[in-house]
Amino acid sequence: MLAIQRQYVRIGWIRKSQFRVEFINQVLMDCVFYVSFILTFEFLFELGGSGDAALDLGGWTRPEMRLYLGFAFVSDAVLMTLLGQQWHFGADLKDGKLDAFRTKPGPTAYLYFFQRFSPEGLTNLIIASGWLTYALVGLEPGSVAHGWLLPLALLHTAFVQIFLVIGLACFELFVLHSGIGHLVSHIAGSLGERPLEVYPSALSRFLLFVLPVGATAWYPSSLLLGKLDLPFAAVYPLATVTFAWVAATVFRRGLRRYDSAMG
Amino acid sequence: MRLLAAATGYELRKKIQFRVGFLVREVLNGAVEPLVMLFVYRALYRSAGGDGARLGGWTYPEIVQYVAGLLVVRKLVFNERGLELSTEIFEGRVTKYLVMPFPYFVLAQARFVQFVGLQLVVALLVWGIGYAAVPEHWLVPVSGLATLQALALALLGSYCCFLVYFTINAAAFWLDVIWSLLVMAAFVILFIGGGTIPVSQMPEGVADALRWAFPYWTISAPIELLLGRIGTPEFLRGVLVLGGWLTVLETVRRVTWRRGLARYVGAGM
Amino acid sequence: MTEPSAAGDDAILEARGVVKEFVTFERAPGLRGIVKNFVARERKTVSALAGVDLSIQRGETVGLIGANGAGKTTLVKVLTGIVPATSGDARLFGVDSFALGDAEKRRLALVMGQKSQLWWDLPPIDSFHLLREIYGVDQAVFDERVRSFTRMLDVEDRLGIQLRQLSLGQRMKMEVIGAFLHDPDVVFLDEPTIGLDLVSRETIRGFLVRLSEERGVTYVLTSHDMEDIEETCKRIVILDRGTVAFDGARTELAARVTGLRAIEVHVDPRADVDLEGLRAALGAFGAEVQGKSAGTVRVLSSQEALDSVLPALLSRLDVRDLSIEREPLEQLVRSMYREAGHGAAAST
Numbered sequence: 001m002l003a004i005q006r007q008y009v010r011i012g013w014i015r016k017s018q019f020r021v022e023f024i025n026q027v028l029m030d031c032v033f034y035v036s037f038i039l040t041f042e043f044l045f046e047l048g049g050s051g052d053a054a055l056d057l058g059g060w061t062r063p064e065m066r067l068y069l070g071f072a073f074v075s076d077a078v079l080m081t082l083l084g085q086q087w088h089f090g091a092d093l094k095d096g097k098l099d100a101f102r103t104k105p106g107p108t109a110y111l112y113f114f115q116r117f118s119p120e121g122l123t124n125l126i127i128a129s130g131w132l133t134y135a136l137v138g139l140e141p142g143s144v145a146h147g148w149l150l151p152l153a154l155l156h157t158a159f160v161q162i163f164l165v166i167g168l169a170c171f172e173l174f175v176l177h178s179g180i181g182h183l184v185s186h187i188a189g190s191l192g193e194r195p196l197e198v199y200p201s202a203l204s205r206f207l208l209f210v211l212p213v214g215a216t217a218w219y220p221s222s223l224l225l226g227k228l229d230l231p232f233a234a235v236y237p238l239a240t241v242t243f244a245w246v247a248a249t250v251f252r253r254g255l256r257r258y259d260s261a262m263g
Numbered sequence: 264m265r266l267l268a269a270a271t272g273y274e275l276r277k278k279i280q281f282r283v284g285f286l287v288r289e290v291l292n293g294a295v296e297p298l299v300m301l302f303v304y305r306a307l308y309r310s311a312g313g314d315g316a317r318l319g320g321w322t323y324p325e326i327v328q329y330v331a332g333l334l335v336v337r338k339l340v341f342n343e344r345g346l347e348l349s350t351e352i353f354e355g356r357v358t359k360y361l362v363m364p365f366p367y368f369v370l371a372q373a374r375f376v377q378f379v380g381l382q383l384v385v386a387l388l389v390w391g392i393g394y395a396a397v398p399e400h401w402l403v404p405v406s407g408l409a410t411l412q413a414l415a416l417a418l419l420g421s422y423c424c425f426l427v428y429f430t431i432n433a434a435a436f437w438l439d440v441i442w443s444l445l446v447m448a449a450f451v452i453l454f455i456g457g458g459t460i461p462v463s464q465m466p467e468g469v470a471d472a473l474r475w476a477f478p479y480w481t482i483s484a485p486i487e488l489l490l491g492r493i494g495t496p497e498f499l500r501g502v503l504v505l506g507g508w509l510t511v512l513e514t515v516r517r518v519t520w521r522r523g524l525a526r527y528v529g530a531g532m
Numbered sequence: 533m534t535e536p537s538a539a540g541d542d543a544i545l546e547a548r549g550v551v552k553e554f555v556t557f558e559r560a561p562g563l564r565g566i567v568k569n570f571v572a573r574e575r576k577t578v579s580a581l582a583g584v585d586l587s588i589q590r591g592e593t594v595g596l597i598g599a600n601g602a603g604k605t606t607l608v609k610v611l612t613g614i615v616p617a618t619s620g621d622a623r624l625f626g627v628d629s630f631a632l633g634d635a636e637k638r639r640l641a642l643v644m645g646q647k648s649q650l651w652w653d654l655p656p657i658d659s660f661h662l663l664r665e666i667y668g669v670d671q672a673v674f675d676e677r678v679r680s681f682t683r684m685l686d687v688e689d690r691l692g693i694q695l696r697q698l699s700l701g702q703r704m705k706m707e708v709i710g711a712f713l714h715d716p717d718v719v720f721l722d723e724p725t726i727g728l729d730l731v732s733r734e735t736i737r738g739f740l741v742r743l744s745e746e747r748g749v750t751y752v753l754t755s756h757d758m759e760d761i762e763e764t765c766k767r768i769v770i771l772d773r774g775t776v777a778f779d780g781a782r783t784e785l786a787a788r789v790t791g792l793r794a795i796e797v798h799v800d801p802r803a804d805v806d807l808e809g810l811r812a813a814l815g816a817f818g819a820e821v822q823g824k825s826a827g828t829v830r831v832l833s834s835q836e837a838l839d840s841v842l843p844a845l846l847s848r849l850d851v852r853d854l855s856i857e858r859e860p861l862e863q864l865v866r867s868m869y870r871e872a873g874h875g876a877a878a879s880t
């Protein structure tokens with residue numbers, strides 16, 4: 001799989017070298033997304049007047065929220081870098097474009113979803129990491145409880161992001177021609193971009209254990225800031241692994257519903 | 264006009280071909296972000312002292328009404344997915360229209376008319392569902408006049424959006440891929456128009472500047488009219504600002520289309 | 533017509549009673565239809581395959597033909613495991629087609645004339661490199677195959693050009709090369725020559741025949757071009773409305789036309805032709821006047837009767853030109869459809 005991934009990366013760069021303006025546009029597009037998000041929260045905190053602790057969002061102060069957004073951006077950039085093909089899944093299903101992947105050796109989900117490695121996504125990953133670093137540096141000294149967990153937290157974020165894509169793609173498989181996968185992805189993504197504490201507790205639990213978008217930004221940032229109990233922090237990755245297994249299984253079964261644009 | 268009506272009917276049929284798709288794309292689209300923001304606002308106001316607290320001139324119940332207005336008004340704002348022009352340029356499908364005895368722009372306008380016609384129904388539906396479900400929190404227009412004024416601003420602004428997206432689509436004459444430009448434009452229009460937080464809740468200097476841009480008069484201003492926060496003088500200013508923008512955008516559209524056509528290679532011929 | 537071959541030990545592909553159904557939605561015309569469709573759609577089950585039995589042995593070259601909608605592409609999709617059969621049993625290499633493992637997929641290739649499997653905005657060589665990794669082909673073997681296949685198909689100098697910038701013929705040649713890079717045992721080709729010019733079609737056919745002879749590749753070819761089938765396949769399967777209408781050797785099908793000759797006579801378009809008199813005169817020799825268009829009369833005759841039919845034609849018509857050809861397979865397939873009672877569908 002690593003050899004195939006290497007080729008996907010190579011292809012991604014070749015493709016982008018042919019569409020250079022598009023490369024710049026997409027980097028800019030994600031930057032606009034980041035800026036609009038940052039401004040939204042900066043404007044909201046600004047409503048409380050000066051001082052970082054004047055207002056908070058479910059216990060998240062302005063500097064903590066910056067860290068939270070850093071993880072949300074990194075997580076989004078991972079998605080864009082490796083799994084950009086997911087946005088085409090609904091249309092590709094409709095057009096029967098999974099045919100070629102169904103007959104090739106290797107997991108269909110891997111061959112399909114990873115085929116579009118995005119150099120601009122990687123560029124944005126660097127930008128997002130820059131914001132994450134800025135947010136970490138801007139925190140009060142001592143507020144980062146477990147900084148050494150950062151690499152593990154990032155790996156966990158990428159892992160969950162991959163299986164979220166596969167899990168959400170199942171909606172398209174079961175409700176074809178609907179674009180519902182897009183909608184659910186959008187809902188899940190939006191919910192995950194805000195701290196879980198702002199939601200009712202039932203919804204928070206849903207976002208942690210059923211559709212674990214909470215694992216993409218909330219878990220790693222809470223972990224680093226020491227907001228989590230140790231037992232929960234240690235056991236939670238098991239829930240995401242279970243989700244990954246369920247998502248992969250449902251996707252495999254869902255492929256039975258693929259009708260390949262009846263020919 | 265008959266041509267416009269026929270083309271509009273055709274576009275409408277395409278739209279409602281798949282039921283779930285229609286529900287997702289036309290009804291639920293644009294509802295997610297405002298609803299999620301409500302949770303954020305609730306947490307924010309809680310930390311500021313509760314519903315009675317006033318932040319940037321808005322209490323929490325007023326923000327809820329603003330979000331309700333957002334759910335309705337956004338339905339009328341022409342979106343970046345409404346045109347297929349760039350695909351038609353890439354695939355050389357514009358060719359068939361170029362030899363027909365009518366300007367291609369009429370077909371694009373038909374898509375706008377179809378959009379408005381359908382989305383007015385959807386907006387009414389969303390308003391009705393919201394009012395039936397949570398009447399005490401829902402936005403009820405302060406007057407019929409305010410409703411008409413809000414509708415006029417939203418539709419004029421929507422046409423500005425249409426012209427922006429048409430022009431970006433026409434950039435496909437020069438560029439291989441333009442979807443990122445469309446998404447970027449949609450982001451910007453939404454944000455500076457008050458699609459995430461009301462413009463009047465932004466810092467004063469920012470808000471003042473944004474009142475010269477058409478997105479504010481397309482999204483935020485119609486809701487504020489419906490809430491009675493602004494009145495006829497502001498409406499008239501909005502009409503002037505939108506009129507200016509329409510002139511500029513239409514000129515840019517014409518120039519872009521004319522120059523683009525000169526580069527058209529009619530792929531696939 | 534023969535019974536399908538019995539599955540022997542060497543059966544590489546088997547279908548037993550394969551049925552494939554799709555659910556579609558029907559809409560009544562007009563505005564009422566649109567609204568009605570939106571509220572309550574009318575479901576309709578379409579049967580693409582209605583019980584197909586087929587067994588293909590190692591090394592066989594099979595032509596799959598049939599009118600539009602006969603089920604050719606669906607059968608290929610079921611056999612390759614792209615879609616599952618609604619009922620029945622489809623097996624490739626002895627394994628349920630829909631549950632093929634990586635080992636089986638490494639022995640399989642698929643070329644679809646109407647769907648590119650290579651990356652549209654990349655030069656073919658880059659797609660080939662990716663395929664090399666996916667199929668685990670040794671680098672030296674890969675290089676040799678790319679070199680020899682591109683030479684055979686005359687596209688050596690096109691490897692570095694974006695696929696979308698190649699001509700249709702060059703694109704399809706690249707698709708075929710991509711399919712053969714991992715030396716598959718079975719190759720499915722779904723209309724690989726659709727829309728191609730004569731030279732490209734012949735090059736691809738030559739390539740397929742050569743690989744079949746040299747490597748013993750089994751392939752299943754669907755095509756609307758009967759020449760493709762005649763020149764590359766030894767066995768022919770005719771599908772009609774989701775069932776096998778004919779399954780046998782090409783020679784067996786050809787035997788039906790052996791000895792038959794199609795005569796095309798060009799006459800003065802302004803001249804009156806006594807068709808009834810001509811029919812009667814030629815009928816005496818067992819020949820049949822098939823039709824007349826402006827300036828052309830078509831006659832079908834046995835080879836043996838030509839000595840009598842030709843003088844009769846020359847004496848009765850003011851002949852400007854005349855050609856005699858063996859009746860093409862396409863004509864036979866068309867008449868088979870007609871005999872089966874649905875002539876209009878015979879648009880192969």
